[in-house]
Amino acid sequence: MKWKVCGMRETANIEAVLALEPDYMGFIFYPPSPRFVGDDLDENLLKNDFPKSTKKVGVFVNASEAEIRQEIQKYALDVIQLHGSESPELCKAFQNEVEVIKVFGLGKDDFDFSQLNEYENVVDFFLFDTQSKKHGGTGKTFDWNLLNEYQSKKPYFLSGGIAIDNVQKLEEINIPKAFALDVNSKFEITPAMKNVDLLAELKIEIKKLKI
Numbered sequence: 001m002k003w004k005v006c007g008m009r010e011t012a013n014i015e016a017v018l019a020l021e022p023d024y025m026g027f028i029f030y031p032p033s034p035r036f037v038g039d040d041l042d043e044n045l046l047k048n049d050f051p052k053s054t055k056k057v058g059v060f061v062n063a064s065e066a067e068i069r070q071e072i073q074k075y076a077l078d079v080i081q082l083h084g085s086e087s088p089e090l091c092k093a094f095q096n097e098v099e100v101i102k103v104f105g106l107g108k109d110d111f112d113f114s115q116l117n118e119y120e121n122v123v124d125f126f127l128f129d130t131q132s133k134k135h136g137g138t139g140k141t142f143d144w145n146l147l148n149e150y151q152s153k154k155p156y157f158l159s160g161g162i163a164i165d166n167v168q169k170l171e172e173i174n175i176p177k178a179f180a181l182d183v184n185s186k187f188e189i190t191p192a193m194k195n196v197d198l199l200a201e202l203k204i205e206i207k208k209l210k211i
């Protein structure tokens, strides 16, 4: 199981988390978020000093193609995570340039997986997060059992309130295997500042998972 640490910002904290070798690290390019990178993200670190083994993910919410392209260039992003209501056409515009993750929000009620069909051929991954007006970073889980209805072969990231005390519950439920776990606010000291010791524990827990 791969893992992604999202919502990073400060250089020293990024470097400390990189020592744990996550497969993906996410940066939020959405101004209303308390994890918005603003001017604090170290361009040189991302462009020149970043380990190849950790992919850099830019998280966007309904940004324009030009805005996304600008951040890809500036920070040498490997992956874009589209967390709003982006169209299949926008996803297609970045195919073959970066990996594309399209996010869908799930809640407690049934989810219509047929809305994924038009994205199937234009994205690399889906990501399932908890539905919210804030779009993400809620720290809340959704009903993981809803994923029982997932029929696609497209690999997906599982996100939304994943914490040290619920990660082992993934073994107890019968959902199609996730490609990666995406963690964020449940591993924070303050918004964007991650608790490195807790993430080290998570890494051990993920390795123990038999799914």
Ligand SMILES: O=C(O)c1ccccc1N[C@@H]1O[C@H](COP(=O)(O)O)[C@@H](O)[C@H]1O
Pocket: 006, 007, 026, 028, 030, 033, 034, 035, 059, 061, 083, 129, 134, 135, 136, 137, 138, 139, 140, 159, 160, 161, 162, 182, 183, 184, 185, 186
């Ligand atoms: O973290 C944010 O503030 C954020 C804002 C807007 C869109 C996405 C955001 N983060 C993503 O939210 C999920 C889940 O986070 P959490 O574990 O529930 O805190 C994760 O995929 C982040 O990429």
